[in-house]
Amino acid sequence: MASRLRRERRFRPRPVPMHILIVVLIGLGAGLLVGLMGIGGGMVVVPALVYLLGMDQHVAQGTSLFMLLPPLGLGALWEYWKKREVDFGAGVICAGGFFLGGYFGGLVAVGLSSRALQAIFGFFLMSAALLLWRQARRPPKPGIPHA
Amino acid sequence: MPKGWLRPISILTVACLVGICGGLVGVGGGTLLVPLLVLLLGFEQHRAQGTSLIALVPPTGLLAFLAYYHAHEVNIKVGLLVIPGVFSGGLVGGMIATRLSAKEMRKTFAVLLFMLGAWQAASALLR
Numbered sequence: 001m002a003s004r005l006r007r008e009r010r011f012r013p014r015p016v017p018m019h020i021l022i023v024v025l026i027g028l029g030a031g032l033l034v035g036l037m038g039i040g041g042g043m044v045v046v047p048a049l050v051y052l053l054g055m056d057q058h059v060a061q062g063t064s065l066f067m068l069l070p071p072l073g074l075g076a077l078w079e080y081w082k083k084r085e086v087d088f089g090a091g092v093i094c095a096g097g098f099f100l101g102g103y104f105g106g107l108v109a110v111g112l113s114s115r116a117l118q119a120i121f122g123f124f125l126m127s128a129a130l131l132l133w134r135q136a137r138r139p140p141k142p143g144i145p146h147a
Numbered sequence: 148m149p150k151g152w153l154r155p156i157s158i159l160t161v162a163c164l165v166g167i168c169g170g171l172v173g174v175g176g177g178t179l180l181v182p183l184l185v186l187l188l189g190f191e192q193h194r195a196q197g198t199s200l201i202a203l204v205p206p207t208g209l210l211a212f213l214a215y216y217h218a219h220e221v222n223i224k225v226g227l228l229v230i231p232g233v234f235s236g237g238l239v240g241g242m243i244a245t246r247l248s249a250k251e252m253r254k255t256f257a258v259l260l261f262m263l264g265a266w267q268a269a270s271a272l273l274r
Contacts, residue, residue, distance in 0.1 A: 020228060027229035031236020033256070034177075034200075036244045041233050042174030047263055049225065059222050061173020062215030065208045066226035067233065073177075073200040075238030079245050080197030087194055091201025093155055094162040094180060098207035101166020106214030109171045115271050117172075122268025124172045129261035131182035132253055135192070 022052050027067075035076035042068055043128065046121065057114040057121065065106070154188075161187060162202070170211035177203055196244065 026048040030041035042064040049060040071077075080086050109117060165179045177199040184195040206212075215221050 023225055023228040024232050027232020028236045029232075030229070031233035031238075032240040032243075034233060034237040035240020035242070041237075042169075043178045043260075045229060045233075046173055047267060050267075053225070055222065055225075056220075058215070058218070058220040062212070062218075062221035063223075063226045063229075064173045065170075065212040065215055066221050066223060067229045068174075068203070068208045069206045069212060070230065071204040071206075073203045073237055075234055076241030076244075077197065077200040077204065079238070079241030080193065080200060083193070083197075083245050085193040085245070086197035086201055087190070088198075088201060089155075090158050090184070090190075091198045091204075093158045094165075094198070094202035095205050095207050097159050097162020097164075098166040098169060098202060099205075099210060101163040101168075102170035102208050102211030103166075103214060105167040105170020105172075106211035107170075108167075109173070110214055110218040110220060118271035119268050121172045122264045122266070122271060124168060124174075125264025125267060126261050127264075128178045128182070129257045129259075129264060131179065131186065132257035132260065135182045135185050135253070 019053065026052065034073055035079070043125065047125075050118075057118045058110065061109065061117070061121075065102075157188065166207070166211075169208065170214065173211075173215070193245070 026045060030044045030048070033044055034041040042061075045064045045067060046057075046060045049055040049063060050057060055063070077086070112120070161183050162180065165183065168179055180199045180202065181195050184190040184198060185192060190198065212221070
């Protein structure tokens with residue numbers, strides 16, 4: 001009961017219809033990026049939930065992980081699969097690594113304060129941005145038309 | 148690009164580290180996995196993105212989710228509402244990406260992401 005009260009205090013939704021509309025739009029925007037970049041979408045959903053809905057950092061991250069439980073990238077994956085742009089073996093190995101690593105990351109996160117977690121999230125976004133930038137600057141390999 | 152038996156081991160190591168970061172900040176991990184596959188393991192860009200999507204098909208965040216769930220840090224209603232949008236958006240995004248050389252778009256996104264991250268870090272540290 002105490003935990004339920006705590007959750008309600010942290011998350012105060014706006015009047016219902018607007019709130020629902022915002023959430024659906026957040027989902028659409030995140031989905032576009034999922035397909036475009038081959039990423040999970042949580043990266044944009046978490047800050048959107050925090051800033052647009054005023055969610056607590058922990059709850060936003062937990063909600064993002066919940067959203068990622070079903071295979072959301074399946075639609076995007078189908079498009080890549082048709083073009084044979086998928087390395088199945090490497091993908092399976094990565095899935096195993098995520099599974100194990102995610103548990104320990106989650107354990108550490110729930111013990112941290114929301115403020116510390118938000119700072120970590122900010123630095124995570126910045127390093128992801130730097131990696132994306134470097135990746136975009138890499139010259140394409142000869143013989144490969146797209147990259 | 149590591150060869151032979153070194154390849155699966157290096158992929159697994161990278162994925163484990165990415166998983167830890169993902170669980171820590173509540174995201175899927177593709178964000179870091181795609182650039183690392185390209186930069187460290189020499190994957191071609193589209194192939195890295197397709198491979199990252201394969202890794203996200205099974206519920207890889209399940210254990211991380213349970214850690215948050217036990218701490219009551221999940222809003223299931225909002226999570227369910229986000230799902231249809233992400234799914235249909237993903238389908239459209241995938242169609243666009245396989246027809247597009249996404250270099251400039253990627254740079255724009257990187258800049259936006261960096262500013263978003265800086266804003267989050269600053270607002271947490273200055274609070």
